[in-house]
Amino acid sequence: MPENKKKGIGALLAKLALFLLPVLVYFAVFIIFEPYNYFGVQNNATESDQVIYRVRQFVNDPQDAIILGDSRMAHMDMAQVEALTGRKFSNLAFGGAAENEMIDLCEFALERNPDIDTVYLEVSFYSLNARYDKNRVSNIETIVTNPLAYLFNFDYNIEMLNRIRLHLQGAYLGVENETAVDPVTGELKYTEADYHDENGDPLPYRRQLLDYNEVIRPICTNYTLNEAALQRLVDLAALCEERGVQLHFVLPPVADSVYNEIILGMDIEPHLAEIVETLKATGADVIDLEYSARPALEEYMFFDGFHVDTTLALPLVAEMIFGQ
Numbered sequence: 001m002p003e004n005k006k007k008g009i010g011a012l013l014a015k016l017a018l019f020l021l022p023v024l025v026y027f028a029v030f031i032i033f034e035p036y037n038y039f040g041v042q043n044n045a046t047e048s049d050q051v052i053y054r055v056r057q058f059v060n061d062p063q064d065a066i067i068l069g070d071s072r073m074a075h076m077d078m079a080q081v082e083a084l085t086g087r088k089f090s091n092l093a094f095g096g097a098a099e100n101e102m103i104d105l106c107e108f109a110l111e112r113n114p115d116i117d118t119v120y121l122e123v124s125f126y127s128l129n130a131r132y133d134k135n136r137v138s139n140i141e142t143i144v145t146n147p148l149a150y151l152f153n154f155d156y157n158i159e160m161l162n163r164i165r166l167h168l169q170g171a172y173l174g175v176e177n178e179t180a181v182d183p184v185t186g187e188l189k190y191t192e193a194d195y196h197d198e199n200g201d202p203l204p205y206r207r208q209l210l211d212y213n214e215v216i217r218p219i220c221t222n223y224t225l226n227e228a229a230l231q232r233l234v235d236l237a238a239l240c241e242e243r244g245v246q247l248h249f250v251l252p253p254v255a256d257s258v259y260n261e262i263i264l265g266m267d268i269e270p271h272l273a274e275i276v277e278t279l280k281a282t283g284a285d286v287i288d289l290e291y292s293a294r295p296a297l298e299e300y301m302f303f304d305g306f307h308v309d310t311t312l313a314l315p316l317v318a319e320m321i322f323g324q
Contacts, residue, residue, distance in 0.1 A: 051094035062113040063090040069122025071095035099127040104137035130224040178303040179311040209257040212305035237282035251290035258305040
């Protein structure tokens, strides 16, 4: 090759390297600060209850026992779960999950790891509401199995930049604790104002619980049971039985405010009864803390209508579910 041509190619490569350098630096920064420790290089990575983090952790280190659900199962203390069961779990639960999404993730996990032998899958009147049907798992599967799709995703790049900002500000980046217990005094933060209206008259339930009812009430209006999702649960139970997988359907507890004003008050109880009856007919284990075996939890033990206080009640609920 002529000398001048070699020099031309060398100069072109040098310019190309110079052009790509900022891009490579940016991607290096992305890998160091990306929000879900996708590449497993962050030695000081904090736990996250975000779905990308959890499913990617499963892909990297799949356990033979899995948990699926929404935020109520996502908040479980996995160290306690391991102590109660004597084994490690992959927790694939994430906030806001619809029942179809839980089932989709379960099928993904069973396909990804044929050695799975134990599944705890959340079921609820709320997640089986036909108006709450969602379908995000196919995109999640693409992201967690395709690093380039993750690298070039605009939203995750924005999250990475925001994470850098929070890191520089010294903000806490871990999972938020849903508890009303003061970390210093150990006392409840609730005051008289939480139990009375603007006129000073007593409220039927704590204000935070009543506010939560108003958040979920529009979704529960004219409630329709997602029969297709319920049938998918029946089919999943048959699949697990065929494969020798222990399947546990878990119906988490709800506060009296939700049970009385939403489930009973909006005539959802017949649907909930059908759900429980259908699940029990599959032969799978049904841990029903939402309807037929509601635990005696005091009002102060609920952070809101769906979520128990992570300090006061979550360990008790975890023992009810995993301590069998």
